[in-house]
Amino acid sequence: MEAIILLAGYGSRLDRQDLPHKALLPFGEETLLSRHLKCLKTLDVQRVHLVLGYNASTLKSYVQDLNLGLPIHFIDNPAYRTTGNTLSMVMGLKHCHDEALILDGDVLYPPQALIEYVQKAPRSSFALIPADIDNAECAKVLLNPAGTIHAFITKRELTEAEKSSFDFGGEAIGFLVLCQEDVPRFIALYENNEPTYQPVLWEIPFTEFAQNTPLHPWNILQEGCFEIDTQEDYNNALNYFQSHPNKYRFK
DSSP, rough: OOOEEEOOOTTTTTTTTSOOOOOOOOEEEEHHHHHHHHHHHHHTEEEEEEETTHHHHHHHHHHHHHOOOOOOOEEOTTTTTTOOOHHHHHHHHTOOOOOOEEEEETTTOOOHHHHHHHHHHHHSSEEEEOOTOOOOOSEEEEEETSSSSEEEOOOSSHHOOOOOOSSSEEEEEEEEETTTTTTHHHHHHHHHHHHHTTSSSSHHHHHHTTSSSEEEEEESSSSSSSOOOOOOHHHHHHHHHHHHHGOOOOO
C-alpha cells in the first residue's frame, strides 16, 4: 500500500495567521501532520506521497525534521489556489503503483480508527461517520439498495427525492482506499473530464466513478473523528482530544 496526504490547500476558513499551515495545528505534543505520519508508519506503508501547495517549503522542512524513517515523496501543486483537491489527489495517484490510501490533511481521528479501517475495510471504500442528514456542509453519502455508494453530496442539502430513494450512509470523513485496479481507472476518468474536475472537490468525480465501480462504505465505530475547516471545528476537536486522551495515543 502507498499513501497520499492532501496538504495543498490554503485553509482560509481557519484563518490562523499564527501557523504556517493548518496541518500544523497542535494536539498535545503532536500536530495533525505528525499524527498522520505516525499512523502511516504503524501501518508500514511502502511510500507516502505528500501533495503540497501553500507554504510547501515549510512543510517539507517540518517533515524532514521529524526523522520518522518513512519513505516520503513530495509533490508540488502550484495551482492549489485555483483548483480543488481532486487535482492534488490525481497528482498523487499518478505515482502509486499499488493500492492507495488517501487522507485529507485536515482530519483528526483516533489512530485505531484508521488502522482498523485499512486492515479490515473492503477495497475500494470510504470511511464514514454518523452525521446529520440535513447538514448542508458535510460530505453526505447516499447508498444504493445493494449497500454500495451511490453518490456524495456536499455544500447543499439533500432533495426530498434523494432522501426517499436512497439510504443515508453518513459523512465521508476524509480517508479512503482505492484498490490497485481502480487507481488507473480513476485517473482515466479525471483525464477524460479534466476541465470539469480540475476546479472541484473529489466528491464530484467519485459520484460519477461510483456509477460503474462498486465503492463500499465503512462505518467508523469509534467517536472522535473531526474534519477541521474553521476555528470552531478546531476548538471542538481539541476539547474532545483533551477529554479523551486515551483514544488518541499511539500503541
